[in-house]
Amino acid sequence: MLTASVTVDPAFTVGPVRSRTFGSFVEHLGRCVYTGIHDPGHPTADADGFRGDVIDLTRELGVSTVRYPGGNFVSGYRWEDGVGPVDERPRRLDLAWHSTEPNLVGVDEFMRWCRKTGVEPMMAVNLGTRGVQDALDLLEYCNGTSDTHFANLRRANGAEEPYDIRMWCLGNEMDGPWQIGHKTAEEYGRLAAETARAMRMVDPDLELVACGSSSSTMPTFGSWEQTVLTETYEHVDFVSAHVYYYEEDGDLASFLASAVNMDHFIESVVATADAVRAAGKHEKRIAISFDEWNVWYQKRAESKVPEGDDWPVAPVLLEDKYNVADAVVVGNLLISLLRHTDRVHAASLAQLVNVIAPIMTEPGGRSWRQTIFHPFALTARHAVGEVLRLAIESPSHDTAKYGAVSALDAVATHDPETGEVTVFAVNRSTTDDLELSVAVRGLGDLRLLEALTLSNPDHTWAATADDSESFAPRANESASVSGERIAAVLPPVSWSILRLARG
Known part of the structure; x- marks a missing residue:
């Protein structure tokens, strides 16, 4: 047995x-919107056509913000197509x-959905x-x-009060040649x-996100951020980061270490942003909005888009079936995001429903939680207060990538009001x-509130509509507390949460 x-x-x-x-992402892609969040014929659908079961699962997931309407979709989107009489x-x-986009859901519908679910909207504008x-x-x-004209148009469409959207993305992945309206760093x-400057003339207190690199593997990674931030530094608050590099391709050990790549991505963007800050003699610091991230099996058949004369509405696209190892990696990526909370001020798991998503639905039928739902929901619920800087001692193992x-990766949070400490940990072996030993200083004797572990001897087990809970997180019976120390055994390929309080 390993010890750490x-x-x-x-x-x-x-x-x-x-x-x-703990944000997420809803794009007009595949079945995310239509038969995902919006399914008027569903037994739980409300008067606006939104599925009540998906609203309940979104709340349970703990989603705080939702980025909309794209994604690649936004770079060709005419927002006015989605307002006014639906017919x-x-x-x-x-x-x-x-x-084919039928425009049954647009800005007004999305904002009503946000209010039903209690999430903050994060709007993207088309700069493609x-x-x-x-x-x-x-x-x-x-x-x-x-x-004025457009404010009165909103009122005429039934929304008397303004939506007061605070956070706005200035385009999407404009570094990617797949993007409609792809631009060089200088052009973008x-x-x-120019867009940020004009938007701030309307409201100087908006929070604006400039497009960073769509992946750390892009040939322009680093130089893109430097050029874009040199142009925009005084006008934006965030630079975005996107990553879908993570999938198991037969090398499980490297896949489980995916957070090493996310750490490098974040630290590289921070270094570049701070270099631009120094060169431009700016006072503020740019934060990161990691507003697209997830495991995504891009080579699978479900990621192949239609072609030719086939332009379907809401086709089955990117409907990855996530297994236990995928959930462990997602939990580890959340550890990375929390570990960098000094500079990562927002993030969006992409996406929310059906499309590389924690929530799956059948059109008109059942909904269920994928394996990745659980580490996200538990982290969103129990990461409270301050993120702590940990001293970790762990054995290591070699990976090809x-x-x-280290076999162990972990982060902890501390709630000063209650004194509760929560440790999130993965065993990447x-x-x-x-065998994990956690020493907590300064709180005196501890008591164990909860110890849960997500694991399965078969790391390829995936949830289905018929069985989505067989390998949800379960109580870790090995966990014990003695004074200021807790011990627990973490099985291989596992994600765990340990919640502690003053004795």
């Missing part, structure tokens, strides 16, 4: 737990996903086929309070700066149990 130790001291903080770390809305070709004026028009429609940086990596 962690020392936790509430005096050593990284920064606050940020609720926006008068045009059907459009969606070039991003070779589909559109630009400054269209962003201003959408901003006026959403947030306008004056007696200039357009983003990342070299030597593919073969060995790991």
